[in-house]
Amino acid sequence: MFFLLNDVVLTVRGAELAPVVMLKRFRALDFEFVRRLGQELYAQHPLLQFAKPERAKRLAALIMAKAPEINAAHFSAPADHCRPEEVEVRLAHIEIETMAYLYRRQQEGKLDALAADRSVWRRLAA
Secondary structure (H helix, E strand, O other): OEEEEOOEEEEOOHHHHOOHHHHHHHHOOOHHHHHHHHHHHHHHOOOHHHHOHHHHHHHHHHHHHHOOOOOEEEEEOOOOOOOHHHOEEEEEOOOHHHHHHHHHHHHOOOOOHHHHHHHHHOOOOO
């Protein structure tokens, strides 16, 4: 499955990222814990999706496991090593057509923060 994390489309396969022995541990986590984990990761690494892509994939898999309707997340840290509560979080469900468009742009080397923002997040001024 595809998951948009900030401005990167990740291919997430739950079975690869969460072995059966780990599933019992993950079951005990609630969604707010997973959200806070994302804030902590992005507080340390504001460009986690590039700096630590495997951690980014695991975060995406956890989000999807706890909230299957969500297939996009945006974590915005104001600075390196900020406090986790300063990291802004936005979650979304994007239609398959939009996800396919973003994935195609990424494959062509044309997906960047501006393109993702225009298609999904709409944070930047027009």
